[in-house]
Amino acid sequence: MPVLDAKIPEGPLEEKWSNYKFKSKLVNPTNRRKHTIIVVGTGLAGSAAAATLAEQGYQVKAFTMHDSPRRAHSIAAQGGINAAKNYCNDGDSVRRLFYDTIKGGDFRSREANVHRLAEISANIIDQCVAQGVPFAREYSGYLENRSFGGTQVSRTFYAKGQTGQQLLLGAYSALMKEVDNGNVTLYTRREMVDLVVIDGIARGIIVRNEITGKIESYAADAVLLATGGYTNVFFLSTNAMGCNVTAAWRAHKKGALFANPCYTQIHPTCIPVHGEYQSKLTLMSESLRNDGRVWVPKVKEDRRPPHLIPEAERDYFLERKYPSFGNLVPRDLASRNVKEQCDQGKGLGSTGFAVCLDFSESIKRLGADVIRSRYENLFEMYEKITGSDPYKEPMLIYPAPHYAMGGLWVDYDLMSTVPGLFVLGEANFSDHGANRLGASALMQGLADGYFVIPSTLPNYIAGSSLSQVTTDHPAFKQAEEDASKKIKQLLGIKGKKTVDAFHRELGLLLWDKCGMARNEEGLTEALKKIPEIRQEFWENVTVSGSEGELNQTLERAGRVADFLEFGELMVQDALHRRESCGGHFREECQTPDGEAARNDDQFCYVGAWGFNGVDAAPTLHKEPLTFESVPLTQRSYR
Amino acid sequence: MSKLDLTLKVWRQKDANSPGKFEIYLARGIDEDASFLEMLDVINEELTQKGQDPIAFDHDCREGICGTCGAVVNGRAHGPLKTTTLCQLHMRHFKNNDTIVIEPFRSRAIPVVRDLVIDRSAFDRVIAAGGYISVRTGSAPEANSMLVPKQDSEKGFDSAQCIGCAACVAACPNASAMLFVSAKISHLAVLPQGQPERLKRVVKMVHAMDKEGFGNCSNEYECEAACPKGIKVANINLMNRDFFKANLTT
Ligand SMILES: Cc1cc2nc3c(=O)[nH]c(=O)nc-3n(C[C@H](O)[C@H](O)[C@H](O)COP(=O)(O)OP(=O)(O)OC[C@H]3O[C@@H](n4cnc5c(N)ncnc54)[C@H](O)[C@@H]3O)c2cc1C
Numbered sequence: 001m002p003v004l005d006a007k008i009p010e011g012p013l014e015e016k017w018s019n020y021k022f023k024s025k026l027v028n029p030t031n032r033r034k035h036t037i038i039v040v041g042t043g044l045a046g047s048a049a050a051a052t053l054a055e056q057g058y059q060v061k062a063f064t065m066h067d068s069p070r071r072a073h074s075i076a077a078q079g080g081i082n083a084a085k086n087y088c089n090d091g092d093s094v095r096r097l098f099y100d101t102i103k104g105g106d107f108r109s110r111e112a113n114v115h116r117l118a119e120i121s122a123n124i125i126d127q128c129v130a131q132g133v134p135f136a137r138e139y140s141g142y143l144e145n146r147s148f149g150g151t152q153v154s155r156t157f158y159a160k161g162q163t164g165q166q167l168l169l170g171a172y173s174a175l176m177k178e179v180d181n182g183n184v185t186l187y188t189r190r191e192m193v194d195l196v197v198i199d200g201i202a203r204g205i206i207v208r209n210e211i212t213g214k215i216e217s218y219a220a221d222a223v224l225l226a227t228g229g230y231t232n233v234f235f236l237s238t239n240a241m242g243c244n245v246t247a248a249w250r251a252h253k254k255g256a257l258f259a260n261p262c263y264t265q266i267h268p269t270c271i272p273v274h275g276e277y278q279s280k281l282t283l284m285s286e287s288l289r290n291d292g293r294v295w296v297p298k299v300k301e302d303r304r305p306p307h308l309i310p311e312a313e314r315d316y317f318l319e320r321k322y323p324s325f326g327n328l329v330p331r332d333l334a335s336r337n338v339k340e341q342c343d344q345g346k347g348l349g350s351t352g353f354a355v356c357l358d359f360s361e362s363i364k365r366l367g368a369d370v371i372r373s374r375y376e377n378l379f380e381m382y383e384k385i386t387g388s389d390p391y392k393e394p395m396l397i398y399p400a401p402h403y404a405m406g407g408l409w410v411d412y413d414l415m416s417t418v419p420g421l422f423v424l425g426e427a428n429f430s431d432h433g434a435n436r437l438g439a440s441a442l443m444q445g446l447a448d449g450y451f452v453i454p455s456t457l458p459n460y461i462a463g464s465s466l467s468q469v470t471t472d473h474p475a476f477k478q479a480e481e482d483a484s485k486k487i488k489q490l491l492g493i494k495g496k497k498t499v500d501a502f503h504r505e506l507g508l509l510l511w512d513k514c515g516m517a518r519n520e521e522g523l524t525e526a527l528k529k530i531p532e533i534r535q536e537f538w539e540n541v542t543v544s545g546s547e548g549e550l551n552q553t554l555e556r557a558g559r560v561a562d563f564l565e566f567g568e569l570m571v572q573d574a575l576h577r578r579e580s581c582g583g584h585f586r587e588e589c590q591t592p593d594g595e596a597a598r599n600d601d602q603f604c605y606v607g608a609w610g611f612n613g614v615d616a617a618p619t620l621h622k623e624p625l626t627f628e629s630v631p632l633t634q635r636s637y638r
Numbered sequence: 639m640s641k642l643d644l645t646l647k648v649w650r651q652k653d654a655n656s657p658g659k660f661e662i663y664l665a666r667g668i669d670e671d672a673s674f675l676e677m678l679d680v681i682n683e684e685l686t687q688k689g690q691d692p693i694a695f696d697h698d699c700r701e702g703i704c705g706t707c708g709a710v711v712n713g714r715a716h717g718p719l720k721t722t723t724l725c726q727l728h729m730r731h732f733k734n735n736d737t738i739v740i741e742p743f744r745s746r747a748i749p750v751v752r753d754l755v756i757d758r759s760a761f762d763r764v765i766a767a768g769g770y771i772s773v774r775t776g777s778a779p780e781a782n783s784m785l786v787p788k789q790d791s792e793k794g795f796d797s798a799q800c801i802g803c804a805a806c807v808a809a810c811p812n813a814s815a816m817l818f819v820s821a822k823i824s825h826l827a828v829l830p831q832g833q834p835e836r837l838k839r840v841v842k843m844v845h846a847m848d849k850e851g852f853g854n855c856s857n858e859y860e861c862e863a864a865c866p867k868g869i870k871v872a873n874i875n876l877m878n879r880d881f882f883k884a885n886l887t888t
């Protein structure tokens with residue numbers, strides 16, 4: 001079985017990143033402008049990377065499928081961003097953030113990357129404050145913090161429930177500054193449909209211009225993908241409607257290995273599903289668990305409205321089972337416990353698939369104004385969607401697909417297995433193992449973009465002798481042709497079933513068989529069904545309109561086609577990993593008290609898959625994980 | 639759960655250069671808990687199944703934060719509910735047998751691309767002209783070395799909440815973008831970090847705004863009424879004061 005080398009620098013954990021930076025090759029300032037760098041995606045990771053590389057002097061071309069860089073899904077992040085500042089003097093440190101992240105990820109992430117992330121975290125806050133990000137502050141004018149799940153310190157910086165918005169607008173402003181300076185060329189409403197690899201090296205991309213339908217080619221010395229996560233494979237998720245796996249998947253088909261696709265995060269606190277027509281699920285930020293208490297009725301089938309169930313008849317099951325972390329256990333644990341309570345018949349709401357997130361005690365203790373100042377927009381959003389007022393009645397919540405820990409495999413430099421192709425943010429697999437802690441995705445996206453790639457990309461550029469390549473190269477022409485062919489094929493089927501119908505069918509199947517709990521039988525069944533759905537898609541999908549115009553159905557069809565291939569890999573990965581870890585819960589592998597039971601002897605590795613053709617079995621590559629700094633132990637939050 | 643039957647009059651336009659017109663669609667059995675965009679999804683599924691072109695509309699987060707969605711509904715940008723984006727408007731706010739007129743945000747500076755989809759790239763160009771603090775990555779001081787009074791930070795936040803949806807432009811009889819531009823200017827002007835470039839910023843952004851062909855403000859307050867994030871016209875006053883000051887000092 002092929003073994004992957006992550007190129008982790010020598011030396012003790014604490015010195016690896018500074019050793020790396022000292023030893024890495026540099027590009028002379030006057031030479032930088034001779035290099036064109038493509039950045040796909042303008043979320044936190046992409047905008048931060050594009051702005052910073054442009055400041056260094058590279059010629060950056062930034063692409064987004066949105067009408068503006070500011071629309072990237074990062075904008076929707078609510079609760080906050082972690083940093084080991086220890087402003088609360090409550091025992092935080094780089095070491096502790098590192099440790100919490102490794103443990104939270106259930107010992108399935110790479111120590112060296114996680115430590116670097118923790119080291120960089122503090123600089124991110126400095127940078128964002130300097131850009132004018134209006135973080136929450138104390139009356140004294142100092143920055144304020146709150147707690148997130150899986151930790152016992154307060155290290156989360158936030159801007160009401162709109163932290164992602166404020167951070168993205170900061171990164172966007174940095175990006176637009178470089179557009180004005182002439183160092184970034186912005187390409188909006190462009191969807192990346194292929195990666196161009198020449199002599200084994202990533203040298204450009206193919207995009208579809210969403211307005212004109214034209215297929216366009218762009219060449220560069222390196223390609224950076226920052227295209228976000230794939231959780232929309234489940235159809236219903238907390239992600240924005242456009243989130244997709246297309247860019248990553250098409251790069252995968254050109255040789256980039258896909259790591260741990262089965263590690264998906266199901267977020268415990270979301271507004272429950274309520275109807276057939278539903279298009280997405282809405283997150284209620286984890287930060288709410290700072291002041292909200294999770295409970296169900298003590299007895300089954302108690303269908304009284306929650307506020308009529310007396311205190312003595314409520315079971316605060318997280319506080320009961322996990323006294324030291326209480327409501328703030330990590331997401332995977334919280335979600336599984338919510339599911340367990342509902343499966344036992346203790347769920348509430350019209351479907352019985354919901355539990356209470358109750359603020360009454362906090363409102364009594366702190367006053368409604370304090371609660372309003374912390375969560376105003378979240379409470380408003382809840383009321384708009386459900387028509388119920390969370391200041392008066394408990395919220396009803398249920399877990400929903402939320403985040404992708406898996407992604408394209410990258411080494412310590414964030415380079416994929418295709419030289420010259422780098423992957424940043426949620427699109428890579430790197431730092432969160434099998435479960436991400438809250439407020440750590442924003443941190444990772446910005447760490448990758450502002451601080452990691454600006455140090456690792458020059459090392460690649462300076463160390464390679466790249467030949468001149470233009471878009472006249474046959475590889476570009478071939479990729480353009482393939483892209484057009486695929487589009488024509490989709491438009492030519494003229495079947496009877498809509499794109500969304502296929503997406504929904506795939507999503508429900510995955511939610512059922514490869515969601516919060518998985519087992520051999522269900523996964524095997526899904527593996528049989530997915531190719532059938534895929535085949536039907538290519539025979540019976542209907543895509544209206546033509547290619548040379550704005551065609552949103554066509555855009556979605558391309559994305560769903562990729563989900564139908566990717567979903568199969570996700571299930572294959574879940575089936576092969578006969579252990580439970582983090583968000584990957586195999587029912588066959590539990591401890592006697594129902595917690596995830598890892599199998600470190602057999603599965604202490606990153607599973608990275610190589611593509612061999614749509615209907616061919618993929619090749620598994622392994623990156624063994626070694627834990628030198630934190631002993632491998634069973635996680636406990638009790 | 640009650641269901642609604644509705645008549646929709648929707649603006650259809652093939653592309654920027656084609657003339658557009660209203661088409662009528664019947665929406666039957668719409669769940670009152672569905673969002674406005676989910677109602678359009680239902681119509682689009684039906685149109686697609688009949689082999690017709692679905693209604694093109696922009697959207698993404700469906701949580702009222704990305705600023706991608708928006709249309710004029712019964713004459714009001716983002717529809718009848720205050721401080722609510724179109725994606726957060728739910729059908730329970732309509733009555734059975736209502737007729738709903740749906741058209742794109744319209745203004746010369748944000749032209750229609752197709753149906754309800756518009757081109758807001760002018761907003762990006764105005765921000766590029768100066769809507770930032772010119773700090774290079776890596777040069778920031780320790781975050782707590784500069785204190786920001788809580789009330790200033792909150793004021794900055796209130797302006798910074800703008801989602802760039804362009805409802806203000808669509809609602810303004812003069813097609814002015816002043817609410818959008820002044821929100822960014824105020825956000826940075828009330829924070830200590832924003833001071834060094836404060837006057838230069840307002841001049842550059844106002845000039846960029848004029849160049850894009852947005853109109854002037856004549857105190858109609860329609861923008862404030864339409865803004866899904868409750869951005870206040872007071873931001874425009876601050877922008878005007880700063881612009882005046884900048885012209886005095888240069
Ligand atoms: C509702 C919600 C709340 C969250 N809250 C938090 C939180 O409080 N704290 C936290 O740490 N994390 C949070 N997260 C997670 C976090 O927001 C994301 O993981 C993170 O923002 C991802 O950033 P990114 O830059 O990797 O990708 P994104 O922000 O998703 O950006 C992707 C970019 O790629 C572009 N793109 C995608 N595909 C293509 C293509 N094929 N062609 C061209 N362009 C393409 C898009 O246009 C976009 O610009 C939350 C997530 C959700 C869903």
Ligand code: FES
Nearest residue numbers: 698700705707725
């Ligand atoms: S879709 Fe994002 S604001 Fe409406």
